[in-house]
Amino acid sequence: MDTFPDLGSLTDQELKDLIKRLTDEEKEISYKRRILHGKIDILRAELVNRLRKKDESGELVISGADVQQLTDILAGRVPPAETE
Helix, strand or coil: CCCCCCHHHCCHHHHHHHHHHHHHHHHHHHHHHHHHHHHHHHHHHHHHHHHHHHHHHCCCCCCHHHHHHHHHHHCCCCCCCCCC
16 A cells, blocks of 8 residues: 655656546446446356245255354354465
């Protein structure tokens, strides 16, 4: 992460350029965030549809493995998520 500059030492043009750069960065991050939220919404809708079909067919919607995984998560026995 960049350190924040001494604002008093910036020229007017440098200040305008910094504002533009940070505004552009914020727009890019916001766009990526909206895309991710859209993908998450699609995945959740698919999961709901699958669970609904399983329920209608009489299959178990939640298995013992699901309950065990939830128990492990709540007990803090899950390894940390891998980062890219």
